[in-house]
Amino acid sequence: MKILIVEDDTETANYLTRGLREAGWEVTWHNAPQEAMLTLAGRSFDAIVLDRMLPGMDGVDALRLMRGAKITTPILMLTARSGLEDRVEGLEAGADDYLVKPFAMSELVARLRSLARRPPMAVKATNLHLGDLHLDRISRQAMRGGDRLDLSPLEYRLLDYLIQRPGEVVTRSMLLEQVWGYRFDPKTSLVQTHMSRLRAKVDKPYAQEMIRTIRGAGYVIDAP
Template identity: 55%
Template sequence: MKLLLVEDDATTAAYLAKGLREEGHVVDHLADGREALAQVMRGGYDVLIVDRMLPGLDGLSLVRALRSAKVTVPALFLTAMGGVDDRIEGLRAGGDDYLVKPFAFGELSARVDVLGRRAAQPVVETVLKAGDLTMDLIARKVTRAGQDIDLLPREFTLLEHLMRRKGRVQTRTMLLESVWDLSFDPQTNVVETHISRLRAKVDKPFARELIRTVRGAGYKIED
């Protein structure tokens, strides 16, 4: 992960940076809160480690300013201010965790890892695209080249499955399991029938085919 350490004590900063780099992290260090604000606004960090007592701009104000600017990178306060009210103030200012000095490096490292995992949660796509075909999962709307396409619920689910796996072949068995929730082959042409219906709506009225048959393998959708 790429970390920004905002700490004005040179000895503490050197100790932390060395330990975190040994664990495989990329660590930038700044001692001034105002400089840190400008640096974080440029983006690229996975986790911030922030002291509260900083020159230029204190750590609390730094994190508040980031949250006001809709910057959501996780921030861990690392500070000697360890009272209950101090911790509450730090968390309410937008901090994601709070660790009091003196501290064990192993605990700091574990907390950084946890914050990094939270930040790395995948973003759920709500709009899928393949060429000029667009599927809005929230509005339950499909368009191609600006024209609305009306799909039945099962057709919509089948198209969504193909678009989420754009460029990858989906076998008949995969489609039966994912779209029809069947763990066995019902010995019907249900997949072929629905693919045919999809093509009639998604491909036939347009100049270029998006839904492809891969002979002996299955189906896929391409840009």
Template identity: 55%
Template sequence: MRILVVEDDPTTAGYIADGLRQEGHAVDQLSEGREALVRAATEEYDVMVVDRMLPGLDGLSLVKSLRAAQDRTPVLFLTSLGGVDDRIEGLNAGGDDYLVKPFAFGELSARVSALARRPQMKEAETVLSAGDLRMDLLSRRVVRAGQEIELLPREFALLEQLLRRKGRVVTRTMLLESVWDIRFDPQTNVVETHISRLRAKVDRPFDHELIRTVRGAGYRIEG
């Protein structure tokens, strides 16, 4: 397997590259985002391991540029930013997996191997839809019936979770964990408040509702 490692910390980069080479992989090692963008345009790789915080061109911008150029090479993001919003941002930028520092090399190796086995993502998979509503995960645009809808980051993340489980019930607990990174059930109405705001933008201006309340269970988006 041929792997490109883009990491500006020489100790971390060497640790990753040496470990992958010992497993028999061919590894190229770069420390700057713009150089990596040029290299990826001229060389073919099976997987890229990319640090989010890079000099010159950061990891998110690098991967967005690759995806805009129709480069579908699987990307594993490395970062010290481990919050749910950070992971969502990385995946929405076009990353395929996300590993938080510090990490065990064994886990990194397993994730790299899994990405190499995974069929390459098709462009259609970057768009979620329900009825006449479409969400583009790369451009972060939401359009319903030809009308663009401006969503705040939490609203976007909330709608994304509903669309990813279209036709299925999404519980309050699932939303607290995936959107707010809350691992317990506090006495808060944050989910209900944001659902109400989301409905005001996504449903009320249109002729039928997509977001339904399933009493005693959670929410479901139809379409």
């Protein structure tokens, strides 16, 4: 396999390069995402190992640029940040897998092999529209009727998930799993609270609402 590493720490990069080459793979290393983008413009790889903390550009921003440039190569993100919000943000931005430092080389190799076996990912649209609602998935900005909506990162992820499913009932369980990354029900009003805040920004200032509550089922978003 051909692996591209984007990692600014030389010691970590050397460890990765040595371990992956011992697995029999061809490895290319760059310490900055800008250099990696130039290489990706002319070469193909089986997988990319992308560090979260990079000089001059956050790894998540680099990830969005890659996906915005229609790069569909599987991407595994490395990070020292193990918080749920960090993992969800990386996955929502287009990462295929997430590995927290410190890690065992054997696990990294196994994860990369697993990614390489997956079918090629579909290219995600970088702009989503529903009626007068618009999401720019590169800048992560939302607008309605020409007005910019001041959304928190979590509110943006909620809206992004909804707008991809117009007219469909999205359940509380679906939101907990796909937006928060929970595999269990925390038995709180977490979803209701954040949905209420989102609707106050998306719907309240406008004549027609787009997000509706379906009592006992979930939420639906439709064009006004």
